[in-house]
Amino acid sequence: MPSTRLVHRSEFCAAFRLNNPDFDEAWNAATFGVCNSPHFHGHNWQMEIEVEGAVDPDTGMVLNFLHLDKLVQAEVLQPLDHKNLNIEVPFLQGVLPTTENLAACIWQRLAEVLPEGVRLVEVRLQESASHSVAYQKS
Ligand SMILES: [Zn+2]
Numbered sequence: 001m002p003s004t005r006l007v008h009r010s011e012f013c014a015a016f017r018l019n020n021p022d023f024d025e026a027w028n029a030a031t032f033g034v035c036n037s038p039h040f041h042g043h044n045w046q047m048e049i050e051v052e053g054a055v056d057p058d059t060g061m062v063l064n065f066l067h068l069d070k071l072v073q074a075e076v077l078q079p080l081d082h083k084n085l086n087i088e089v090p091f092l093q094g095v096l097p098t099t100e101n102l103a104a105c106i107w108q109r110l111a112e113v114l115p116e117g118v119r120l121v122e123v124r125l126q127e128s129a130s131h132s133v134a135y136q137k138s
Contacts, residue, residue: 001054001125003120004052004053005052005084006050006051006052006062006063007068008048008049008065008068009046010046010076010077010109011044011045011047011082012080013042013043013081014045014080014081014082014085015040015041015085016030016041016043016097017037018031018097019036019038024109039092040051045102047072047076047106047124047126048124049106049120049122049124050120050123051063051119051120051125062106063114071110073115075110076081079091085097090103091105091109099115099127099133103123103125103133103134103135106123107120107123107137110123111137120137122135122136
């Protein structure tokens with residue numbers, strides 16, 4: 001049975017600090033560099049959500065993009081955009097907000113709300129022109 005993939009692109013900006021409290025200041029400074037700044041700093045993440053499913057013969061769609069917009073908005077952008085990830089986001093409490101960990105959390109949130117028959121394929125987060133993360137969960 002053929003399947004079709006959709007890609008949804010968006011972006012969000014947030015402040016954060018990478019710091020693992022299980023290690024001392026020197027280890028954190030050496031490991032996370034400028035991202036360990038005690039006064040926080042910001043990144044702009046470009047996000048791509050890829051989903052897959054069969055095209056519904058009645059609608060001609062896998063999933064209405066307007067529906068996907070609403071899910072991404074409610075589950076990811078509204079909770080993260082222009083927030084401090086260390087302080088303001090309940091589902092990131094206790095999570096070291098690396099791009100790898102953010103991608104996994106975003107996957108978890110979206111996987112729970114996608115309609116039946118639509119499968120999450122990959123969450124891609126680009127944190128800078130040269131660095132991006134692709135997360136998949138089998
Ligand atoms: Zn940084």
